Amino acid sequence: MNMGLRSESVATKPIDGQKPGTSGLRKKTTIFQQPHYTENFVQSTFAAIGDDLVGSTLVVGGDGRFFMKDAVAIIVKMAAANQVRKLIIGQNGLFSTPALSCVIKKRQATGGIILTASHNPGGADGDFGIKYNTANGGPAPEKITNQIYEHTKVISEYRMCQGAVVDIGEIGTTDFTVDGQPFSVEVVDPVADYVLLMKDIFDFAAIKEYLHGGVKVVINSMHGVMGVYAKEIFVNEFGLPEDSCVNCDPKDDFGGHHPDPNLTYAADLVDLLKKGIHGFGAAFDGDGDRNMVLGQNGFFVSPSDSVAVIAANADCIPYFKSTGVKGLARSMPTGASLDRVAAKKNIDCYEVPTGWKFFGNLMDAGKVSLCGEESYGTGSDHIREKDGCWAVLAWLSILASRKQSVEEVLMDHWATYGRNFFTRWDYEGVDAEKAKAMMAHLRTLIDSSQTKDFIGRSFAQEGKTYVISEADDFEYKDPIDESIAKNQGIRIIMKDGSRIVFRLSGTSSSGATVRMYIDNYIDDPSTFGQDAQAVLKPFARIALEISKLTEFTGRDAPTVIT
Ligand code: G16
Numbered sequence: 001m002n003m004g005l006r007s008e009s010v011a012t013k014p015i016d017g018q019k020p021g022t023s024g025l026r027k028k029t030t031i032f033q034q035p036h037y038t039e040n041f042v043q044s045t046f047a048a049i050g051d052d053l054v055g056s057t058l059v060v061g062g063d064g065r066f067f068m069k070d071a072v073a074i075i076v077k078m079a080a081a082n083q084v085r086k087l088i089i090g091q092n093g094l095f096s097t098p099a100l101s102c103v104i105k106k107r108q109a110t111g112g113i114i115l116t117a118s119h120n121p122g123g124a125d126g127d128f129g130i131k132y133n134t135a136n137g138g139p140a141p142e143k144i145t146n147q148i149y150e151h152t153k154v155i156s157e158y159r160m161c162q163g164a165v166v167d168i169g170e171i172g173t174t175d176f177t178v179d180g181q182p183f184s185v186e187v188v189d190p191v192a193d194y195v196l197l198m199k200d201i202f203d204f205a206a207i208k209e210y211l212h213g214g215v216k217v218v219i220n221s222m223h224g225v226m227g228v229y230a231k232e233i234f235v236n237e238f239g240l241p242e243d244s245c246v247n248c249d250p251k252d253d254f255g256g257h258h259p260d261p262n263l264t265y266a267a268d269l270v271d272l273l274k275k276g277i278h279g280f281g282a283a284f285d286g287d288g289d290r291n292m293v294l295g296q297n298g299f300f301v302s303p304s305d306s307v308a309v310i311a312a313n314a315d316c317i318p319y320f321k322s323t324g325v326k327g328l329a330r331s332m333p334t335g336a337s338l339d340r341v342a343a344k345k346n347i348d349c350y351e352v353p354t355g356w357k358f359f360g361n362l363m364d365a366g367k368v369s370l371c372g373e374e375s376y377g378t379g380s381d382h383i384r385e386k387d388g389c390w391a392v393l394a395w396l397s398i399l400a401s402r403k404q405s406v407e408e409v410l411m412d413h414w415a416t417y418g419r420n421f422f423t424r425w426d427y428e429g430v431d432a433e434k435a436k437a438m439m440a441h442l443r444t445l446i447d448s449s450q451t452k453d454f455i456g457r458s459f460a461q462e463g464k465t466y467v468i469s470e471a472d473d474f475e476y477k478d479p480i481d482e483s484i485a486k487n488q489g490i491r492i493i494m495k496d497g498s499r500i501v502f503r504l505s506g507t508s509s510s511g512a513t514v515r516m517y518i519d520n521y522i523d524d525p526s527t528f529g530q531d532a533q534a535v536l537k538p539f540a541r542i543a544l545e546i547s548k549l550t551e552f553t554g555r556d557a558p559t560v561i562t
Contacts, residue, residue: 003040020147023129023506041152043082044077044402064252066478077161097288101385105542119258133384165176171188197382203240204315209400219245222254226389227250269294290388295405305420307328307330307373316400325370326349332491332501334422356379356386418522423533429513430512438552466494473490498519516558
């Protein structure tokens with residue numbers, strides 16, 4: 001027991017630009033290291049928690065990136081000084097985002113603070129991030145992130161208890177008395193509770209039998225936090241050889257790479273699968289909420305299809321067998337494959353803005369069991385974050401039960417539902433003003449006073465003609481709390497239901513990332529096996545023509561294609 005610690009007030013001033021984006025505050029690490037920067041944001045987060053902070057329990061951890069341990073130390077001192085009753089911290093500060101969500105719920109905590117910039121690169125020159133999750137385990141809704149932001153604009157002091165110092169390398173509890181009040185820090189195994197949850201959801205014995213039946217798998221953790229979870233599940237639980245888990249030692253700079261599981265940044269996994277030795281491959285991002293699934297010979301499962309396939313095969317997963325699938329949801333730009341499964345199975349399907357936080361209310365209200373986003377996010381109502389490992393176990397359950405390859409599962413799926421060809425083109429590091437000008441141009445086109453010229457216009461490329469039937473800036477009214485989110489992306493919808501979507505990323509730490517999404521439904525079986533990029537080329541050209549993207553941004557090629 002550390003007796004008699006006292007806290008103090010530290011004078012500070014507001015710092016510009018602390019507005020949380022799609023998922024928390026993400027900036028260059030050097031910005032978080034500036035005097036008062038992290039402290040101001042943490043104190044503002046505490047202010048948004050309000051009266052619930054006194055006597056609260058908060059779960060803290062992150063993806064192991066550079067500056068994370070310093071941020072944990074700051075949070076311990078500030079929590080001690082702000083009358084938090086208890087912190088639960090992952091050993092060495094580690095927690096995957098889904099595992100932290102699981103622990104918030106299991107321990108009935110008030111909330112949690114996640115230290116990650118997710119798939120953004122890390123290291124001294126990389127990115128850092130801080131995100132607050134509420135008692136349901138999910139990312140704070142905009143109402144709370146707006147309160148945090150408002151507080152950052154008026155903050156004049158924060159509280160610290162310099163004596164509150166713990167060794168986060170050692171599992172165990174440290175008790176303090178701060179300003180006469182008890183405060184404790186419990187350092188826990190970040191993996192145990194999460195693995196127990198996975199064992200409740202999936203049939204581990206069936207997956208293990210499948211994995212020992214001849215198919216070779218490889219799991220790439222991209223030097224993020226998932227390495228420790230992947231080793232426990234795939235090596236210790238399923239008994240696979242050590243080399244089935246690659247890049248599984250968490251590094252504070254992710255080995256100098258983008259820990260982003262897509263065809264560009266996980267190209268080494270794609271190349272490995274192309275050798276034809278492995279029947280299944282998967283990669284996770286830095287904090288383990290994103291996933292990419294590949295089949296033999298590098299067969300790519302688009303995230304929009306991944307959630308649709310899981311929905312169509314939900315009865316292969318014991319959890320859904322017992323709870324049923326109450327409803328489905330996807331983010332607006334996500335390809336509409338999921339809608340087709342929902343229609344055929346007569347299940348409700350919701351369309352929400354980009355950001356996992358928008359699924360939380362629907363799940364809490366029992367309206368949605370399974371959801372997904374084109375940005376490599378897939379998950380269910382077992383927690384309130386997307387969950388990379390869950391998605392991989394869901395896929396392995398499907399393969400084990402259907403006794404088919406990944407490609408065969410997809411070909412069957414498209415034969416039943418038709419195929420939504422989908423691609424996303426990212427233009428990273430665009431000058432923010434130029435990106436805004438392009439969005440302003442699109443808004444002019446869809447402005448209701450102007451749309452008479454726009455709606456009905458037809459565009460032809462390579463023998464294919466598309467006619468615009470609708471266009472808007474997506475607005476979402478939450479069916480549960482009726483909150484409204486405006487300006488969530490420009491949608492241009494064609495007569496045949498094909499869609500072009502433009503929006504600016506809310507997760508880039510500097511400059512702007514323009515995202516162009518293309519979704520084109522085709523039910524001609526002769527096209528199903530074709531490469532999405534080849535099929536979508538004419539439609540993508542039309543999207544570029546309408547947006548004048550090259551003219552506005554000076555870019556003639558995307559940085560990343562999904
Ligand atoms: C976050 C959010 C996701 C969102 C993604 C991309 O993911 O949790 O819901 O789809 O960002 O957002 P944007 O298009 O605005 O960059 P993560 O994995 O980065 O936390």
